[in-house]
Amino acid sequence: MITRRLALSYDECEEGKNFLGLLEEFYSDPSSKDVEYLVIGPWEETWENSSKFIVDNLVENKDKLPSIKGLFIGDMESEDCEISWIIQSDLSPLLRAFPNLEELKIRGSSGLRLSDLQHDKLKTLIIECGGLSTDVIDDILESKLPNLEHLELYLGVEEYGFNGTIEDIKPFMKKGLFPKLKYLGLKDSEIQDEIAHEIANSDILDGLDTLDLSMGTLTDEGAESLLKSNRIKNLKFLDLNYHYMSDDMMKKIKSLGIKVDVTDQQEEEEYDDEIYRYPAVTE
Amino acid sequence: MKRDYIIIGNPENRRVEFFQRALVGQGMKPAKVLSYEEIFKRKLEIGGLIDTNSIVRIESPGENFNVERGIIALGCESGDIREDVGEGDIRAGDLRKLEYEKGRILYPSCWYLGFTRLQEAIWKVSSKVQGLRWMNYPPEILTMFNKPVCQQLLDSKLVPVPRRLGKVTGYEDLRNEMECHSVKRVFVKLFMSSSASGVCAYQFESKSGRELLSSTIEIGQIEGQLAFYNSLKIKRYTEKSKIKAVLDWICSQGAQVEAWIPKAGIDGYAFDLRVLVVGKKAAHIVPRLSKSPMTNLHLGNKRGDINLLGLTKREIEEALAQAEKASAVFPNSHYMGIDVLIASGSHKPYIIDVNAFGDLLPGIVYNGMDTYTYEIAKFNCKT
Secondary structure, three states, X not given: XXXXXXXXXXXXXXXXXXXXXXXXXXXXXXXXXXXXXXXXXXXXXXXXXXXXXXXXXXXXXXXXXXXXXXXXXXXXXXXXXXXXXXXXXXXXXXXXXXXXXXXXXXXXXXXXXXXXXXXXXXXXXXXXXXXXXXXXXXXXHOOEOOOOOEEEEEEEOHHHOOOOOHHHHHHHHOOOOOOOOOEEEEEEEOOXXXXXHHHOOOHHHHOOOEEEOXXXXXXHHHHHHHHHOOOHHHOOEEEOOOEOXXXXXHHHHHOOOOEEEOOOEOOOEEXXXXXXXXXXXXX | OOOOEEEEEOOOOHHHHHHHHHHHXXXXXXXXXXXXXXXXXXXXXXXXXXXXXXXXEEOOOOOOHHHHHHHHHHHHHHOOOOOOOOOOOOOHHHHOOOOOOOOEOOOHHXXXXXXXXXXXXXXXXXXXXXXXXXXXXXXXXXXXXXHHHHHHHHHHOOOOOOOEOOOOOOHHHHHHHHHHOOOOEEEEEEOOOOOOOOEEEEEEOOOOOOEEEEEEEEEEEEOOEEEEEEEEEEEEEOOHHXXXXXXXXXXXXXXXXXXXXXXXXXXXXXXXXEEEEEOOEEEEEEEEEEOOOOOOHHHOOEEOOHHHOOOOHHHHHHHHHHHHHHHOOOOOOOEEEEEEEEEOOOOOEEEEEEEOOOOOOOOOOEOOEOHHHHHHHHHHHHO
């Protein structure tokens, strides 16, 4: 896949360059028409300027990018901008503008919407963030993505924008919402145990290859439900990387007979007699 | 002429032990050790304790509370008033009551004044004792320790450094200064600190007024007064009252404020380079990988491999060249640990710190030698 990453560095910013300038340069390069995967890195003051101006510009120039199959909007690390400070926008216009899009990856959920989400070819949707709001969750639940195979959502914590409950997540666990789904990631959650418990006996497991419950606050409690499930063994891969399970439970999970990842065991913190556990991406 | 080494340091500290081991390993006599405690006992009169023609190695006075208290006492007795140093805030009477408390950052501006007097006293010995040679030169050590002065000096010699903001008196002043320079993200550091003590990464966003201070400083209270501690875990403050408390205190002691240049990263880690420059040439290199804005290794950060950072050969060479250029600003000092930031995206190097005692890099080898052995070998070539 021919990939191009556009990013405005600190030094370019100091020299007075801006992201629209980078885009113009990109379009004027004849090889841009062959680019299949476009990565949008930091733009100017990502914590104050939303991605809307980039979305608008890409839509306007869609004809110059006939080969695009993948987009990653917001590829940046905390050194560039805290993940919860990245300001996104409604990214649906991109889906309408690029009918051949197969992958959309998004980092940052502040200001994010995916309104009227419909696409015939999209196979992969990934949202990495500190906390996903029910607005976006509902956008995805109401979407029409008949070819979606890979859905990966960082649910995050309340402090960074997660305002849902297990009830808001449950609809993702029902078979049929995305008929071709092979990979489901409901991860980086502060209610990871509840999610594990709910999904353990859900019929969606019958059709999945991978269940990704990694990066959250999974403990023995949630893992116990997975262990007892008859359906879990239908999976090819169970990703529980970054967790709060005991050594004993890790052993039991490893003996499930399917490929599992139980690396990166976390230690809970105790403070004033309260126990604290944090998902991986909470800053 | 055969010369012997003398180490001025804290004899119980591993830094001294490592250097002695390196001397013996090279078939040399172990150095005589003059402890900082002894220097205080002698009220800084140390002329008779240093042999003529010695090579003097000055070590970090850190990790010894008696010495720390001695330095602070020197500072508060000095009555010095200096523009670039904040107000000393301890009276001699309180000093006697000063007790060791794990991690507490004690009277930084007093400490620097005391450290200055101490180094000056050591330096003055050269007028009484003949033929001394300094591994690192005390007046230059003092400059390296004073961040605003050091950065300004580097800048004047066209060494790339982050943009500096003016002197700030506190939180409100900092916000104004940031506004004025259109800078939204800054590092605020205690002007004289080392080992990431009193370092903050601060950012705010004007639309929502949201702000975040990541810092190695932990706020505590003693008898109703705020006290500030070094934390090995990065603290994240989002409440204005706490952010203000930390920043006001740092500014009262004297602060270095500079633009926060995003560091290059690899696999979700940001990194910078600790480069030991010996005799003006870059030697030992330690990439420091961090998930927080602070890269110091004692904060639990990882060492990386210079060849696995996604930098081109030319970019690495450029980073090392700038470290060497920075070292040349201190022509009378033999070695220093220079921290080089590699900017995200452009991979342009910036010098963010020059550490006079930055050679404690156990396990890192260059040309088959540890840092101390290499320093001695190179120094012997010179003499």
